[in-house]
Amino acid sequence: MPSTTEITVQQLSRLVGLPDAPVLIDVRIDEDYQADPRLLPASCRRNFRTVANWAGEFTGSRVVIICQKGQKLSQGVAAWLRHEGIEAESLEGGFEAWAAAKAPLVMAGAIPPRDDKGRTVWVTRARPKVDRIACPWLIRRFVDPEAVFLFVDAAEVPAVADRFSAVPFDIDNVFWSHRGERCTFDTMIEEFGLASEALDRLALIVRAADTARLDLVPQAAGFLAASLGLSRMFRDDLEQLEAGMLLYDAFFRWCRDATEETHNWPSGSKPS
Structure with a gap:
């Protein structure tokens, strides 16, 4: 049965660049981000540890959370956002799956x-x-x-x-x-x-x-x-x-x- 709390790379790639695309939040740990400092298009970085402090910024938005592998960090943050009444999913397979699919990535240094x-x-x-x-x-x-x-x-x-x-x-x-x-x-x-x-x-x-x-x-x-x-x-x-x-x-x-x-x-x- 398809997950109701995850979105696949293929599904998300069809939304990127569109006016109704979800908000993308990258919660990778600093070590993973520094190893590959690229971002999914239009995404922003947030610290997973402080999700309770910044969750309210995204009230009323549809949100997709990205961590390195789509496991504990993104699923935990997405669950917290849903607790706050925010429509949130995690990216299945995380950043690694997105990069492996050769989906678009932005050079963060630019x-x-x-x-x-x-x-x-x-x-x-x-x-x-x-x-x-x-x-x-x-x-x-x-x-x-x-x-x-x-x-x-x-x-x-x-x-x-x-x-x-x-x-x-x-x-x-x-x-x-x-x-x-x-x-x-x-x-x-x-x-x-x-x-x-x-x-x-x-x-x-x-x-x-x-x-x-x-x-x-x-x-x-x-x-x-x-x-x-x-x-x-x-x-x-x-x-x-x-x-x-x-x-x-x-x-x-x-x-x-x-x-x-x-x-x-x-x-x-x-x-x-």
């Missing part, structure tokens, strides 16, 4: 330092079009769901980054930016270690739309049109970002699940 609320903080130019929506989408879906994004005048990005301990991206002469013919979205996929068939396919669409090379892939023109349309619909960059998240969610699902699907209007029966 994640910038977090603020005192546990969030990464990023800053870029105002009035985003393509790359400056693509990168926040990638970060929130695969790196840090609580990430903060500051949109400011282009000339002020370096100073804002300095004064507010924010990470600048998609401007000249910073780490998180274009590299050759590849855009910032490509850079983030590479640096975070997130390469996958679906994200690589999406990256090609983003690159084509962002660098005026619409011949790279057929979807680029429509993607650019939708992105530019969104930029005209919203005066507030954060409202545009929220709307853009849905656009990228849809294209990600197409890249992952629907590239072979076609659509045609049924012709019905021929007139007599």
